[in-house]
Amino acid sequence: MQAGGTLSFAMGAQPSSWGTAANTLPHSPTPQSTNGSSFYPQPLDDLSQKAVVRASEGTVNLEQLTDNNSETNATFDQERPSARFQFKTESPRIKRYTLTSSGARNTSDPKSWTLWASDDGIHWGQIDRRTNQTFAWRSMTRAYTIKNPNAYAYYKITVDQKSSNHPLALSEFQLLGYSGITKGFTSLKRELEHQYELKNVTEAEWDHLIRILDQAQSAYKDGNLSASISSMQAAVQQINSLLYQTNASEKGSGLLLADAHAIVNLLSD
Incomplete structure (x- = not known):
């Protein structure tokens, strides 16, 4: 259309299939890895x-x-x-x-x-x-x-x-x-606790993940973003492994994974 042209529209009583294919969807401004996150994306706030x-x-x-x-x-x-x-x-x-x-x-x-x-x-x-x-x-x-x-x-x-x-x-x-990072950690820990109560996560997995998340949150509060991101990437790997375990809920692990990716994006965006 940069060189000019004519757009013609044929109107009808029934909708056509034009523009309904998967590859015609507009590009998403958020990473696919955060799909399903309970708190992402976040707007910039006045801090x-x-x-x-x-x-x-x-x-x-x-x-x-x-x-x-x-x-x-x-x-x-x-x-x-x-x-x-x-x-x-x-x-x-x-x-x-x-x-x-x-x-x-x-x-x-x-x-x-x-x-x-x-x-x-x-x-x-x-x-x-x-x-x-x-x-x-x-x-x-x-x-x-x-x-x-x-x-x-x-x-x-x-x-x-x-x-x-x-x-x-x-x-x-x-x-x-971003003001939602602390809330993101809280949400992620709450969902992890929920999955543990449902017995979708073992006590050992829960304890290991909680310690990783605590390390990430502590580093974030201290302003050490690189350490926080590194800990969150370790959490992502741990949660991702749960998706391949038969005792893990795909929905629950997917939410944990999306929220973990969301925190990484908020820390590094």
């Missing part, structure tokens, strides 16, 4: 509200930076202001972040900034940098992707340059990542 937020001195209405209301704004009085986000229960893997310009008059927008990350809140590494950015209208939200994101307990944005001499103001700042 900034789960963090303890601190900012440089002279900041007014800091709580409005993450209140999900573009009609409010936080104002920063320093020359190079910053805001720090600390996650205490787990180290999330932030894939994207957004900034929303203030709707207030006589304020300036961020023009150049640096996004930092840290495991301990002391040693920081740059994970993204933007320069000469503009906001075309008030209360405009712009999204930015972090290349090769990893998991950290701390994130910090430092504004290096603003758009004018007026005080810097931001309506919203969001850190976007």
Whole structure:
């Protein structure tokens, strides 16, 4: 159709078989290995509200930076202001972040900034940098992707340059990542317990898998994604072997396998 053409449609009282073959189905955006998962796919969530937020001195209405209301704004009085986000229960893997310009008059927008990350809140590494950015209208939200994101307990944005001499103001700042990973571990363990109660999984298999899942979840909470993924891949192999055992329920093992693959995808996507 790139060169142009004509589409002709012959209408009738009965539907035809056009477009009903298996090979005419649209491509699925999710991996086939996760088919049947109880919690996948997951959308990106704003995780900034789960963090303890601190900012440089002279900041007014800091709580409005993450209140999900573009009609409010936080104002920063320093020359190079910053805001720090600390996650205490787990180290999330932030894939994207957004900034929303203030709707207030006589304020300036961020023009150049640096996004930092840290495991301990002391040693920081740059994970993204933007320069000469503009906001075309008030209360405009712009999204930015972090290349090769990893998991950290701390994130910090430092504004290096603003758009004018007026005080810097931001309506919203969001850190976007997956929030369903912990729930995924819980769901997977619950289904494993259910299969054990049905005697589809032996006590030895249940104990072995639980220990693998605990290791994976602990590594995830500590921000060690490679170790978590490695443990989950071991879990996938163990669950996959259950599919070939006569005492295992195909439906139950299939759900366990789909959920295990889903966690791997959430950790590595």
